[in-house]
Amino acid sequence: MPDIRYRIAPANPNAHLFHVELEIEQPDASGQSLSLPNWIPGSYLIRDFSKHLIDLQAETASGEPLPITPVEKSHWQVAPHNGPIKVQYDVYAWDLSVRGAHFDQTHAFFNGTSVFLAVDGQRDQACSVEIVPSPYSEAENWRVATTLPPENVNEHGFGLYHADDYLTLIDYPVEMGCFHLLEFEACGIPHQIAFTGKIEFHCIDKKQLLDDLTRICETELELFGQPYPIERYLFLVTVTEKDYGGLEHRDSTALICARSDLPYLNDEKRSDGYIQFLELCSHEYFHTWNVKRIQPEIYQTASLNEPVYTNQLWWFEGITSFYDAQILHRAGILERDNYLNQLAKEMTRVYRMPGRFKQSVAESSFLTWTKFYQQDENAPNAIVSYYTKGSLIALGLDLTIRAETQNAKSLDDVLLTLWREYGATGKGLQEGEIESICERASGLDLKDFFQRYLFGTEDLAFESLFAKFGIDFTLRPATNAKDTGGKTEQKSFPPQLGANLVNTEHQTVKLTHVWNEQSAGQAGLAAGDEIIALSGFKMASVQALESYLARQDIGDDIPCHYFRRDELHETVIHLYEPPCDRVLLEPALKKPDEALEWMSK
Structure with missing residues (x-):
């Protein structure tokens, strides 16, 4: 058995409390230090998960109490003891999101960052986790959904699991409850989808969903190629009235979506909400490579106690945001015109924001801990998103590389170079390396491109870039305040308040x-x-x-x-003239004879 052993039980659904026990076989005899992360990988905000820990206690193997003293908000010191110790505590779980922990009469969900104290000085050691049923979970016939490697579990998934080290442990979210489970294979790899929440599951078009997800996953697996980095994959989906979001993990993802975003049997076509859900699935699945394995070196050694600063999120989130919808096109889910319209809507999210002239994408990445993750009512005027503007940089890179090489190369070549040299080898990226790799993989001098669009605040020259591929890029006024861009049948553009x-x-x-x-x-x-x-x-x-x-x-x-x-x-x-800030992409009426094909590779 490992020297570090965790036990967690959904103890009290009415009080929303998990009970956690931690046994340390060989603690630091001078006094064991324990800590809990302040942030979760993939979500760059100090969240102070320790505020939810209750009744923290320590004792010797014989049951004698040991003093445990707070050092700071998420760090504790156990009194010196020469021999095994046991620590126990409760965790209040009432955060219905993909980032924390939530527990009530309907289900229990947690990320390890919310519930598992780290044994400082031994974070690199293997550990075991026993997920223990409670009388309530047994009475309700709950099951467990997780990709934690099992050692000895029962038919419901309760029992003993293991993890190679602490950072691996906290990368396996866990769902417990009476969820709906669907299964499919992509490139021979088993995939599961666990749906939690109140839904009329018999009305869901399961065939459509499984077919679309299979196509998405296979498209991404084939893009990066073998050997595949996963042996199985799990989508954990919490369904609510109107929520939306996702968080990536090493071989799973936690998603939250609106009930109306799912496909239903009586739908005549894929709804906008369902396309949004598929994009979310595509985005988080893409992170299996781009974030979970291709990643900055500073993230590989992060303590998760303090913010970690990097300019590189434009690549990790922006490039992923560019590919998420394009994968739907490559998989045959979005036809070309529909993809262009979807792309126009995503571009509009940038063009509507005057803050793009106030903040560069590199700065947006560096200051994500405050300006991006703590947006206020003035955000549209003050900041830019490294997700949305980052995806436009990716789009501009792809069009530039394709145009300058006559489609001999594309952004795919950059992505696959990063996968071969970094993701597949575990080597972390230094600041500025991605830009140089873009130049090496494409054979182009891109210094001016990055200076103007990544470190500067200029709009990319999309009108001329798209023209080379027989696509018209235009900007039009809004039809109303909620106009998301793209095609419109409306010919008049009334005044807007802004x-x-x-x-x-x-x-x-x-x-x-x-x-x-x-x-x-x-x-x-x-x-x-x-x-x-x-x-x-x-x-x-x-x-x-x-x-x-x-x-x-x-x-x-x-x-x-x-x-x-x-x-x-x-x-x-x-009433001023309304600005032209909604993007429209359409096949050119007069396509040049020398126009290149876009997305032909």
């Missing part, structure tokens, strides 16, 4: 984000303000407000009454 709008329960229109240089911002309106009337007419909903604006002309001055907190204010909104 703000994100939501309805309130007391029949006003609330501004959640305000763009600085557009009509609402120029009139002095701010995030949180609630418009109650325009030109003396009550604005009881976003629909009413946009219907009113559609009847106005550019250049009009509109009297506006609004609440800021509980104070009534008035201003005049001047």
